[in-house]
Amino acid sequence: MIGWLSGQVQIRDPRSATVTVDVGGVGYEVRVSIQTLGSIPAVGERCELWIHTHVREDIIALFGFASAAERELFLRLLGVPKVGPKNAIAVLGGLPFGELVTCLAAGEQGKLEKIPGIGKKTAEQILLSLKGKL
Known part of the structure; x- marks a missing residue:
C-alpha cells in the first residue's frame, strides 16, 4: 500500500480533479479534492501528498x-454506510478543511447538503456516523 508520494507534478487536471506525480520515473495518477487541488503547485514543481490506496475487484485508485x-477524515467518511470514495472526496472538496471539521462537529446538515452529490439522507448519515468522533 502507498502511504505517501513525493515528486514532481507532471499533470494537474482541474476537470477530473487529478494530479499525476512523477516519483522516480513512475507517474502516479492521484484523485484529489478540489480543495487539495488548489494547494498543488504548478506543473514541474515538487509536490507531496498523503495517499490512500483504494482497492476494488476492478480498479486500484490513489x-x-x-x-x-x-x-x-477521508477514512472516517469511508466508514459511513453508503459513502464511497467518490462521495468522501466530494465532501472534502466542498468546504475548506477547517470549516468542514467545524461543520461536521456542529452537525450543520444544511452546509453538507449544498455539496454536489450529497443529498439530505447522505448528509444525515454522515453526521450520525461521525457524531462525537471528531
Missing part, C-alpha cells in the same frame, strides 16, 4: 491529501 488529518 486518493491524495494535503495533510494526514485530511486523509484521516
